[in-house]
Amino acid sequence: MEENFKLAELPYERITIESFQKEAEKIIEGFKAAKSGEEQFLVHKKYYGLMEKMRTAIVLTEMRHSGDVSDKFYEAEQDYYDEISPKIESFEVKYKKMLFESEYREYLESKIGKVPFKNIEIQIKSFNDVLIPLKQEENNLTSKYNKLVAQTKVEFRGETLNLSLLGKYVRSKDRATRIEASRARSEKLLTIANELDEIYDKLVKNRNEQAKAMGYENYVELGYYNMKRNSYDKNDVANFRNQVKKYLVPLASKMHEERRKRLGLEKLEYVDEGVYFLDGNPAPTGTxxxxxxxxxxxxxxxxxxxxxxxxxxxxxxxxxxxxxxxxxxxxxxxxxxxxxxxxxxxxxxxxxxxxxxxxxxxxxxxxxxxxxxxxxxxxxxxxxxxxxxxxxxxxxxxxxxxxxxxxHRADDYRKMHLEDAIAFIPYGSMVDEFQEIIYTKPELTPAERREVWKQLEKEYKPHLDFNDDKFYGDGRTWQLQQHIYNWPFYYIDYCLAQTCALQFKTRMDxxxxxxxxxxxxxxxxxxxDYFPNMLHNVGLKSPFEDGFMKEIVEKIKL
Structure with missing residues (x-):
């Protein structure tokens, strides 16, 4: 490895599927021919080398394409990896199945650990070559979504801004500016609303087909396997969400009421989401x-x-x-x-x-x-x-x-950060429950999906008023949540993690x-090790334990 490399200067060369498969075949042959656990582990290290090379090329491509979606070279490279990634996954599953079924597994477990073999078991349940065309289509759809959102520009007060850069106006301390920026954003989003509906509808149908092809009732089970849930299931997550509704939503509602008073408002509207102080949120003082x-x-x-x-x-x-x-x-x-x-x-x-x-x-x-x-x-x-x-x-x-x-606004930031962490958990849990409902009922129309979201907002965010906004008020907030399109069932992980981070916070206090x-x-x-075990190993509780949320809520000092 070059000692003085700089990220922007790193060389890039496409790794073709042909060269990858040639090397992959040698690895499979070598593994089959190995006469001991030691020999198989040496072959396994060659697998590491191949995957490190391929993943480095893919990450460089993703970063450079994401940095400028108008760059035609890296757009073509991203399209290429979207096309071949299911074939890479196909090799990984075949190879890991050999690892899983090895007669020298005991030795391999002593080198690699037991958790990876549980993960292999899950990966085998989540992929089969029959999925390759569907996975390719799924990748095309998510890339289409990402490009659509990245290239959506809003004209605002003489500037042309993407959705990220518009954010400073949407969170402005001046409420009139927030309203104006939010309205401009919604008007622009309405022009792509049908496209957002159409892409997601195709994604839901595609993922449902993947689940059926693997023999599952719906995508929920397959989605959990894709997320490598190796120590908890949807029932544990449902229990967590119920604890959020029971203990955290009331705390968040009380906090939002205090925020309403702090902002001097008669009621909180969606334009006030994420705004914590009358003189505006603390902003960095420097460049x-x-x-x-x-x-x-x-x-x-x-x-x-x-x-x-x-x-x-x-x-x-x-x-x-x-x-x-x-x-x-x-x-x-x-x-x-x-x-x-x-x-x-x-x-x-x-x-x-x-x-x-x-x-x-x-x-x-x-x-x-x-x-x-x-x-x-x-x-x-x-x-x-x-x-x-x-x-x-x-x-x-x-x-x-x-x-x-x-x-001098450091304390304001600390207060905002804690309140934002608490406000996030109900929202993230809502994203998760929304996805579970959608993939359990893939036949829902786009309009019916939006109604599901609106109902969940009443349960998880009862303080919110959309004031007849034509985009956000129509149950479309989730369409700007990239994880829902790109990485189904990821979002609850933030909520689980946030409660663990709050545990660390109470400990550091x-x-x-x-x-x-x-x-x-x-x-x-x-x-x-497994997630709950690793928490226990350092003296923390698992978010799935009964009484966990109640204890966190009691210890939080707002």
């Missing part, structure tokens, strides 16, 4: 460069491990975070496995969300960094609820340094150093 300088100071003081991590990220310029035209909204972290390097993608827009990138996405990246040298690839095959504990907890650990970013040591230990476990 993007200032944010990185402050971030470096924060992480150098937090711990030796975080100092090494952030210095590495800056040295190799592993951030693509400036908002610009034709850039896909949102943010993510991923790993360039060949370079043992995390990358962070986001859209700075001058709001407090810019600091969340330096805390949330860097929580993901930090965990990837401190485990990057583990030679067992499966140890970093993290399920998403575990990954989100890393990021959401880091947000709370970073709060000590918020004066660096927000100056008692003893910051002890809480940090527990967090570091949790991160280092990576994917070596």
């Amino acid at each position: 993007a460069d200032d944010i990185f300088v402050s971030g470096q100071k924060m992480y150098s003081e937090l711990s030796p491990e975080t100092k090494e991590f952030f210095d590495f990220m800056l040295k190799h310029e592993l951030f693509d975070v400036l908002g610009r035209a034709n850039k896909i909204p949102g943010g993510f972290m991923d790993m360039l496995l060949l370079y043992k390097a995390p990358i962070v993608f986001a859209n700075f827009n001058g709001t407090s969300g810019d600091i969340d990138v330096i805390t949330h996405e860097c929580g993901h990246a930090f965990q990837g960094f401190i485990t990057r040298n583990d030679e067992i690839m499966e140890n970093n095959d993290i399920t998403s609820e575990t990954a989100e504990v890393h990021s959401m907890s880091m947000e709370f650990f970073a709060e000590k340094w918020m004066e660096l970013f927000f100056g 008692e003893d910051y150093k002890v809480a940090w040591d527990k967090y570091l230990a949790f991160c280092l476990q990576s994917a070596k």
Whole structure:
């Protein structure tokens, strides 16, 4: 690996499916010919090498395409990987089935661990070659959705803005500006509403077909297998959502009422969502460069491990975070496995969300960094609820340094951050219940799906008034939630993780150093155990335990 690489300068070359399959066949032949567990493990390391090479090319492509969807070269590369990724998955399932059924499995388990074999069992249940055409169509549909949203521009006060950059006006302290920006956004979204309906309708039908092809009643079961749920099921999640309704929705409603008074409003409308103070939400006091300088100071003081991590990220310029035209909204972290390097993608827009990138996405990246040298690839095959504990907890650990970013409004940020965390859990649970209903009843029409969403809003967000907005008031809020289109059943993982992050928060309020040591230990476990076990290993409770939510609500100090 080159020592002084920079993200923007990394070379890229397409890895063709032909070259991949040629190497893959050699690996399968080698595994079959191996005469011992030791020999099979040596072949398994070659599998790591092949997947590291392919995944690095795919991640580079995704990041560069997401950074500019008008770039024709990377658009073609993204289309290519969309086309071949089901074939890559086909090889992975065939190869892992051999691993699963190996006569030397006991030895392989001693090297790789038991959890990966549970994950293989789930992967076998989630994929068969019969799905390849359907998966290809699914990839095309999600790419179409992402491009549609990324290229949706709103004319506002003489500026042409994508949805991310419009965000600063939608969250303006001036209510008239918020109303004007929200109206402009809704009017623009109405022009693509039919397309959003059509893409999702096709996705639901496609995913239902996938489920039927695998012998399942509907996509819910297959969706759970796709999410590698290896230690809990839909009944556990339903129990969690019921606890949210019983204990957290009343707390959130009380909090929203306090927010209404703070904002001096007669009632809260959707244009007031995410606005916490009459003089506006705290915003970063400096430029993007200032944010990185402050971030470096924060992480150098937090711990030796975080100092090494952030210095590495800056040295190799592993951030693509400036908002610009034709850039896909949102943010993510991923790993360039060949370079043992995390990358962070986001859209700075001058709001407090810019600091969340330096805390949330860097929580993901930090965990990837401190485990990057583990030679067992499966140890970093993290399920998403575990990954989100890393990021959401880091947000709370970073709060000590918020004066660096927000100056005299640091306490306002801390208050907003806690309230936002509490407000999020009902919303995220609603997204999950919506998807469960939709995939249980794939025959619903687009209009009926919107009615389902409206009903759920009454249960999870009773404080909300849409004031006859033609887009959001028509049960369409979910259509801007990328996870619903791109990654079904992912979103509840944020809710599970947020409650665990709140556990870390209550611990750090008692003893910051002890809480940090527990967090570091949790991160280092990576994917070596099941999610509830890893929580128990560091003295935390699982979100699925009865009484868990009640206890969290009682300990939160608003």
